[in-house]
Amino acid sequence: MVCGPEAARQVLVTQAHMFKPTYPPSKERVIGPNAIFFHQGAYHLNLRKLVQSSLMPSAIRGSVPRIEQIVQGFLPVWQDRTINTLQEMKMARALLNDILTEVIQNRRRLQSNGGEVKGLLAVLLENRPKMDLRLADSQVVDNVVGIIFAAHDTTASALTWVLKYLHDNCNVLEAVTVRSSDVHHINNLFVKIVSCDPWIPLYYTRFHDASHWYDLRRILQEEQEGVKRRLMEENRGLSWDDTRRMPVTSRVIQETLRVASILSFTYRESVQDVELKGFLIPKGWKVLPLFRSIHHCEDFFPQPEKFDPSRFEVAPKPNTYMPFGNGMHSCPGSELAKLEILILLHHLTLTYRWEVVGDGEGIQYGPFPVPKRGLPIKVKPKHMEAN
Numbered sequence: 001m002v003c004g005p006e007a008a009r010q011v012l013v014t015q016a017h018m019f020k021p022t023y024p025p026s027k028e029r030v031i032g033p034n035a036i037f038f039h040q041g042a043y044h045l046n047l048r049k050l051v052q053s054s055l056m057p058s059a060i061r062g063s064v065p066r067i068e069q070i071v072q073g074f075l076p077v078w079q080d081r082t083i084n085t086l087q088e089m090k091m092a093r094a095l096l097n098d099i100l101t102e103v104i105q106n107r108r109r110l111q112s113n114g115g116e117v118k119g120l121l122a123v124l125l126e127n128r129p130k131m132d133l134r135l136a137d138s139q140v141v142d143n144v145v146g147i148i149f150a151a152h153d154t155t156a157s158a159l160t161w162v163l164k165y166l167h168d169n170c171n172v173l174e175a176v177t178v179r180s181s182d183v184h185h186i187n188n189l190f191v192k193i194v195s196c197d198p199w200i201p202l203y204y205t206r207f208h209d210a211s212h213w214y215d216l217r218r219i220l221q222e223e224q225e226g227v228k229r230r231l232m233e234e235n236r237g238l239s240w241d242d243t244r245r246m247p248v249t250s251r252v253i254q255e256t257l258r259v260a261s262i263l264s265f266t267y268r269e270s271v272q273d274v275e276l277k278g279f280l281i282p283k284g285w286k287v288l289p290l291f292r293s294i295h296h297c298e299d300f301f302p303q304p305e306k307f308d309p310s311r312f313e314v315a316p317k318p319n320t321y322m323p324f325g326n327g328m329h330s331c332p333g334s335e336l337a338k339l340e341i342l343i344l345l346h347h348l349t350l351t352y353r354w355e356v357v358g359d360g361e362g363i364q365y366g367p368f369p370v371p372k373r374g375l376p377i378k379v380k381p382k383h384m385e386a387n
Contacts, residue, residue, distance in 0.1 A: 001265075001288045005300070005319035007277050008289035011268055012327035015276075019268035019287055021329055027367075031149055032142025037329070045328070047143065052332045054120040060336050061240040064343065068238050071344050075352065078379045120144070147333065154262055155337045157368040159344060161260040162252065164371045165307045167356045223248045224350050243342045249349075251309035253341050257323035259307055261292035262368050266325055291322050354379045 002008050011019050020040045028038055036047050053059065124140045135143075227242050268287040273280060281287060296304040300320040301311060324331035331337070348354075354377045362372030 001290050001293075002276070003290050003293040003297075004277070005294050005317070008291075008294065008322070009319045009326065010276060011287055011289050012266075012325065012329070015274065016327050016329075018271055018274045020271050022267045022269040022286065024267075031146045032138070034139040034142035035146030036143055037146060037150075048328065048332060050123045051120065051143070051147070054123050055333045055336050057240075057335050060339060063336070064238050064240050064243065064339070067340055067343050068347070071347050075344075075347060078352075078377075079381075120147070150331065151333050151337060153368050154331075155340055157262045157370050158253070158256060158260070158337070158341055160370050160375050161262070162256045162341070162345065163354065163377060164356075164375050165256055165259065166252075168307070224346055227346065228350060238343060238346065243339060243346075246342055246346070248309075249342055249345050250338075251312045253338060253345075254312045254321075254323075255307060255309040258295045258301065258321060259305075260369065261295045261323070263323060263325060263331075264292040264369065265290045266329070289326075291325075294320055294322065351381060352379050353382055 002011055017040075021037060023038060028035075031037070036044060036051060039047070121140070121144065124135055124143060223246060227238070227245065231237065231242070265288045268289070270281050270283055270285050270287060272283050275281070276287075295301065297320070298304055300317055319326065322330075324334040324337075357376040357378055358373065363369050364372050364374075
């Protein structure tokens with residue numbers, strides 16, 4: 001097990017060719033053996049280039065309206081239904097395979113008749129002679145299913161933990177007052193304010209007028225309602241640029257990914273004898289870079305167990321923050337995942353309130369860590385509470 005950032009970088013980046021990805025056979029059976037996760041070398045490199053080209057920021061900018069439409073469509077359902085995500089995904093796996101196979105065949109026919117096919121599926125279906133990468137239908141299915149599974153489980157886990165941490169840190173309200181004579185000394189001071197409202201993140205705000213009490217509820221609402229006002233004035237929906245103007249929400253997501261460390265570790269296997277930090281790792285040994293241990297190291301994140309989004313006002317030290325892995329096998333859909341979470345939290349915090357059912361303590365794995373029982377919550381529209 002590798003617990004240091006430099007050693008992890010050595011395994012995942014600088015000497016990545018000496019450590020091949022390896023996973024439990026059950027994961028390969030569920031997702032499909034041709035998925036990008038299970039390969040290394042030319043096939044993986046070429047496939048990763050294709051996948052990344054569809055998931056980089058320039059490619060997903062136009063996806064904001066569609067994601068927003070989906071969010072606005074399913075959020076009301078949360079009021080009346082609780083589902084077990086893992087079980088739903090297992091049951092959906094066989095159905096997904098059939099649906100994707102049919103879609104692929106239809107897209108191939110459309111493409112052969114001169115029709116235009118867009119998105120990730122189009123990229124995978126294209127013949128890439130320069131890359132020597134002509135994918136069979138089974139390879140396309142495995143990779144699309146793999147991306148869906150990876151994105152769904154990790155994003156769902158991250159959202160669950162966001163609500164969990166906001167719930168756990170809602171009981172204390174700290175406000176700070178400073179004598180007017182001290183104002184000129186604290187223009188760059190950050191003051192911690194913890195909200196009592198479960199939908200408001202913890203945050204540190206810069207003083208503008210130290211003679212006032214600062215209520216975190218106003219800070220977050222000004223961020224999201226400022227976006228909302230702009231949308232109403234311009235009579236439009238969310239855009240990519242709007243999501244870049246959510247620093248409070250973005251730091252809450254960053255801190256959630258650090259504390260929860262949803263990707264706690266990754267599997268590697270040495271392909272030859274390797275020396276790592278003075279230790280000999282024989283060929284065939286399993287090596288696990290432990291992201292959770294790095295994310296919870298006091299040397300890099302003081303008071304690591306504390307949920308504190310303000311720590312991301314300063315960029316973390318290199319190789320100490322790896323919520324999506326590192327190197328050639330890091331998650332290619334990280335930007336899309338963050339975009340989806342931003343959009344959901346935007347609408348959730350503006351429109352709904354929620355409370356956790358039960359104590360919400362404990363962790364279960366399925367396969368990623370989530371609060372026990374999936375963190376059951378009751379959700380109701382804000383206007384109902386006003387009544």
